[in-house]
Amino acid sequence: MRALSLAIDAHHALTPELRERIVENVRTRMQEHPYRLLSPEHFRALAALDTAGPPVVSLYLQLTPERRVGSGWRSALSALSHRISRTTDQSTRASVNADIEDIQGALDQQLPELGRGAAFFACRERGIWRQIALPIPLPDSIQIGPRPYLRPLLRTWGRSDRMLLALLSREQSRFFVSHLGTIEEIYRVKGQRIRGMLTDRVPRDRRDALAIQLMKDEAKALASMAEIIGQEFETSHILLCAPPDMSAAFRGHLSKESLSRLTAFETSVHASSAEIGAAAAAIQDQLKAQEERELIDRLRExxxxxxxxxxxxxxxxxxxxxxxxxxxxxxxxxxxxxxxxxxxxxxxxxxxxxxxxxxxxxxxxxxxxxxxxxxxxxxxxxxxxxxxxxxxxxxxxxxxxxxxxxx
Missing domain, CATH: 3.30.1330.30 (Ribosomal protein L30/S12)
Known part of the structure; x- marks a missing residue:
């Protein structure tokens, strides 16, 4: 799915109203995306679900490249369905089979583009339906009960597994969130075309000062966006790729807490998501290991x-x-x-x-x-x-x- 986009320039300031719209857009996007990377709020809502009786079908299915060829996932889903049919009574079986049919229908309609697996939590009787892209292939499994079976997801969850990647330039900036090796573009920002503004109407002795001020204003707005997106996804670190002058201006407008979690990396603002993820992977692994060591030290001290x-x-x-x-x-x-x-x-x-x-x-x-x-x-x-x-x-x-x- 394409990233959300907006313009920030001399005519489009980051007003309080625009801040609210950015938050609303991010949350709406996460709700509408049928196969999404799981946000913290979605996870909490999932953990709170309880039907108090009717069964919830919790299904985890690997969707590796081998499974996608020739619809190999169908055989795996059939085996899981057969397994659960042998262990449920007749009244429960009808409800479970209906939910499994819904899951198969969703997969027939669209396999998730993101990740290497999918998780489904379904209960037609209670109107429960969640389908989630998994960044890593968790073992195939199916469980039924009054609450979603979250053990596989919980074992892959942690704040240090989510990071914000900010790629900034004067004419275009991009924000990504990475989770367990999967990267998704969240926002794309069109900046100010400074050259187009520095016409003959602007005195020569003011052009450099105007260009610097426009860049600082843009960096301030981008820093605010980084704070908003990082808060919504509860990311542990910010990985920054930006020209030196914009990097300095961006850092100057971050909170102390965000600044303490900032690390630089190198890539192209025009690179593909896969290329950007590869460029950041080694740094992310180092940060995770460092965060674990610091956490153990905090517990000890x-x-x-x-x-x-x-x-x-x-x-x-x-x-x-x-x-x-x-x-x-x-x-x-x-x-x-x-x-x-x-x-x-x-x-x-x-x-x-x-x-x-x-x-x-x-x-x-x-x-x-x-x-x-x-x-x-x-x-x-x-x-x-x-x-x-x-x-x-x-x-x-x-x-x-x-x-x-x-x-």
Whole structure:
């Protein structure tokens, strides 16, 4: 899908009204795009879905180049459908089959152009329909239940996996968001054709000053756009490619927080998305590794009252809404228990009564990490996965599940 576009020049300033329109356009675009990279707000809404009965079909399907040739994905989908039909009762089977037919119809109509896989969450009875492009090929799977099965998505999610790429020039600027190796152009901005303005009507001794001022005004507007897009997608870093004078002006209008997350890279503003993604890939990998190391250092050096260092302590803080950033060893998996009444999570899978509210109605949790991540999303906590072997080892010295706390 083509990027959103607008003009910023002497006749088109970045007014408060235009700022609001940019935010609205970005959000509308994400809603209308049938196969989209998942934004944080979409993810939180997905985690909150609960039919309280009717089954939601959660289906993950690899769409690698091999699957796309000769519609190889059809055989994989058929196998998944057959598998689920053998494990459901007759009343549930009719509902599930209808949802699977809808999924096949969507794939017949249009395979996603982005990514190497797709995820579907469907429940015709409750009007639930979500289809999402996956940047990486997750294993084929199908699950049914009253809530979407998010474990595969949650295992690939984290703030450091999303970065904003800003390619700036005086006549055209482009903004991209990258996620797990996939890059999508969000906005394209037509700038001021300065040469066309510097006519004989402008005195020669004022032309240089006017050109510099126009460039600074444009850089200020682009910095505001970068802040808006970065906030909407909750990106961890800004990768900047710009001429020296525009780069300096752009940096001068960023917030201190954004400036601390800014890194330069080199590519052409006219390059394709694939070329831009390739140019940024190595730097992105370095930034992710660096961010993991810094996160481990923050956990180690923080005041003891500002961190949780045990798995159960972390789960308790999460239930209380105190977690600012949930930090997870990406290889960690364990079963646990959850209270149906208060929602508290527990490491001990053998509990018979909730230690928090005393409720005896407890649910077994197959994947404690998935349940914790869902709570983190619902409570708007940041999520950080630790994947570097050395960082994972340092994290596990205390617990594979830790947190930086709000209070």
């Amino acid at each position: 923080a005041n003891p009252v500002a961190v949780s260092t045990g798995t159960q302590e972390t789960l308790d803080c999460l239930s209380e809404g105190r977690v600012l950033t949930l930090v997870i060893d990406d290889s960690y998996a364990a079963a646990g228990t959850q209270c149906r009444l208060c929602g508290s999570l527990f490491e001990d899978a053998r509990l018979s009564k909730c230690p928090v509210c005393g409720e005896a109605d407890l649910d077994a949790v197959d994947d404690l990490v998935e349940a914790a991540l869902q709570q983190a999303l619902e409570r708007r906590a940041q999520i950080a996965f630790v994947r570097d072997p050395a960082c994972r080892s340092a994290l596990s010295d205390k617990a594979p599940l830790q947190a930086l706390l709000r209070y």
